[in-house]
Amino acid sequence: MRKKRYSSDLTDSQWETIKPYFTTERRRRHDLRRDILDAILYLLKTGCQWRMLPGEFAPWQTVYYYFRRWREEGRLQCLLGALRRTVRREVGREGEPSTLIIDCQSVSTSRAGGIASYDAYKSVNGRKRHLAVDTEGLPWNVLVHAAGDHESQWALQVLKPIRCRTERDKTIFADSAYRGLEEEVENKLEWTLDIVEREDEEPGFSVAPKRWIVERTFSWLGGWRRLNRDYERNTDSSETMVRTALLRIALNRLG
Structure with missing residues (x-):
């Protein structure tokens, strides 16, 4: 001890x-x-x-x-899957969500090497953390890929594993970067993709309906210093680090 x-x-x-x-x-x-x-x-x-x-x-x-x-x-992934259902039931929701929010976060990488590229839109050389979260902010899938890859290239790869684990129909909320995938999501997953437009056209941050939930999850990750930059050589290690941090957050939600 x-x-x-x-x-x-x-x-x-x-x-x-x-x-x-x-x-x-x-x-x-x-x-x-x-x-x-x-x-x-x-x-x-x-x-x-x-x-x-x-x-x-x-x-x-x-x-x-x-x-x-x-x-x-996949032990930590399995454990996180069980905990997120428990958290949902404790707040009076069903174990499986009917709504998911998808988005990604660009982070710089260290000198460890591995997959990385330049995200010209956010001026970040590194990787993207692609998350699909429920309305409690807990992840139903985590995928890490090069920052230079557009969100639409990986959206289905993020959502397909969730489709294999659930039979409940879902509405997916996303920003305009996912525009054009509505028909493909409908045909391949039989889910509805809803693009949330910004209500405020002024530059800078604004709270968007539903999308603020995944942004809050990204802000939770900011409390873990190891995740402020991607230090892992392999993307599967990066995904496991994100899941472990969110696993502890789920445990905190259980009191």
């Missing part, structure tokens, strides 16, 4: 909520799985390097091994 605790650590009640998803037959003097999760959350919150994790945690090689293993297994 670690003597020093950090504000990024899971609480006892949060760990008990997700513990069944990390079953193991090995017996240890302390719960390594919780220690690993706390280490990943610490790295996300502080933005430190893997090799600079404090000595109170497991060796960084062990932490990274489990991060990579859970990423490949």
Whole structure:
């Protein structure tokens, strides 16, 4: 058991909520799985390097091994899927949403390498985080791709996996960057794509109906220093980092 605790650590009640998803037959003097999760959350919150994790945690090689293993297994993705349904039910909604909001966020990349390109519209050299969230702001899919790729190129790739996991008809709200995809979304997914226009033509930020929800989710990510820039070499690691941060946010919503 670690003597020093950090504000990024899971609480006892949060760990008990997700513990069944990390079953193991090995017996240890302390719960390594919780220690690993706390280490990943610490790295996300502080933005430190893997090799600079404090000595109170497991060796960084062990932490990274489990991060990579859970990423490949899709364990954190599965856990987030269960938690978002629980959050929705607790606020009186059905487990599956009838409305999704899709948008993307451009972020700079580090010198780690990997897929990246220049987004001329936002003057960012890096990647885009493409999210489809429900009205609670929780993600139903996360996809990371080069910043120079237009949103419309990846919209269906973001939405198709959600279609495979749900039978409920949905209305997708999006901005004008997705214009022209209405018929394709209708034909391939049997969903409705609703383009939300800006009510205020003045330059600068304005609150748009429904779209403010996904913008709020992007602002949540800003509270995790590791996510202020994309430090991962592989996009699947980037997606897992985003999911892990939103996993903790979902746990906070459960109290």
